[in-house]
Amino acid sequence: MxxxxxxxxxxxxxxxxxxDCELDFGSPFQLLVAVILSAQCTDKRVNMITEELFKHASTPEDFVAMPVEELEKLIFSCGFYHNKARAIKEASASIVEGGGMPTDREGLMKLRGVGRKTANVVYAVAYGGNAxxxxxxxxxxxxxxxxxxxxxxxxxxxxxxxxxxxxxxxxxxxxxxxxxxxxxxxxxxxxxxxxxxxxxxxxxxxxxx
Ligand code: SF4
Missing domain, CATH: 1.10.1670.10 (Helix-hairpin-Helix base-excision DNA repair enzymes (C-terminal))
Known part of the structure; x- marks a missing residue:
């Protein structure tokens, strides 16, 4: 340097x-959901959405079980809600199938619905990794x-x-x-x-x- x-x-x-990270979350998985929602949306709005959303679903299992229409309704105001709902559902299914939330960057990047930027944020913010x-x-x-x-x-x-x-x-x-x-x-x-x-x-x- x-x-x-x-x-x-x-x-x-x-x-x-x-x-620092301005997204509210109670677990690494919740941060993952919040980061997916934050694309093209302010952190302030995402926090308003997740405050209500996490009352309905807060774990990967919850999101797998939640009908996509219900999820879309809950995240509607953050824009691109079809794509974001699909990404959250895919990531949640991927985590459940894989036996739990990955804690390393490579594992996060392999989750369906999770891009490089999202994986880096979760790795750095939730796990204190360097990214x-x-x-x-x-x-x-x-x-x-x-x-x-x-x-x-x-x-x-x-x-x-x-x-x-x-x-x-x-x-x-x-x-x-x-x-x-x-x-x-x-x-x-x-x-x-x-x-x-x-x-x-x-x-x-x-x-x-
Ligand atoms: S362009 Fe941005 S970084 Fe450069 S001087 Fe202006 S505000 Fe600062």
């Missing part, structure tokens, strides 16, 4: 002291800053893993999400309030708005 990246990590930490889940915020912010220069989330993930010490990966993921969510917005990044201007390729190249 070079001095420049250490500085970026430190400044992000100064700007986002509370950076960088690249969502839209992480992708945008890391490529703007120049700590990655990639065309895909997978490439970004590989470059961030190479550029930062392994014990920083999990927290870096949250720092980049917070930065994207609260400062480095997709349309109008708040560069005036950002401590990273001197380190940021996007800003230095005159892309500020």
């Amino acid at each position: 070079n001095a420049q990246n250490e500085k970026i990590y430190r400044l992000l930490g100064e700007m986002h002291k509370d950076a 960088i889940a690249v969502d839209t915020h992480v992708f945008r912010v890391s490529n703007r800053l120049g700590i990655a220069s990639a065309k895909t989330p997978e490439e970004t993930e590989r470059q961030l893993m190479a550029a930062f010490d392994e014990d920083k990966w999990g927290h870096l993921h949250h720092l980049l999400i917070f930065h994207g969510r609260y400062t480095c917005h997709s349309q109008k990044p708040d560069c005036a309030a950002c401590l990273l201007k001197e380190e940021c390729n996007y800003y230095k190249n005159g892309q500020k708005v």
Whole structure:
């Protein structure tokens, strides 16, 4: 981890002291469900949905038994509810068939209905594993800053893993999400309030708005 990246990590930490997972969950499986629901949806809305949803079903067995129409009704307001309901049902069936919730990244990635980003979040947040889940915020912010220069989330993930010490990966993921969510917005990044201007390729190249 070079001095420049250490500085970026430190400044992000100064700007986002509370950076952490904002999804509510009571078990690794519940986090998995919440992460599936969070695609294209705010964590705030997901928390509202899961507060009610987990009263009806909170284990893989519960979700396997729940009719898909009932599940769709309960998660309707988070959007893409057909796909998300199917993913939750498939992941739940996969966990039940496999004899329980996997605790390693490879096992999580093998679950049906679970993509790489979701597996990385669950591995890092629920199990304290070292992983960088690249969502839209992480992708945008890391490529703007120049700590990655990639065309895909997978490439970004590989470059961030190479550029930062392994014990920083999990927290870096949250720092980049917070930065994207609260400062480095997709349309109008708040560069005036950002401590990273001197380190940021996007800003230095005159892309500020
Ligand atoms: S300087 Fe602007 S574009 Fe660069 S990281 Fe900060 S908010 Fe984002």
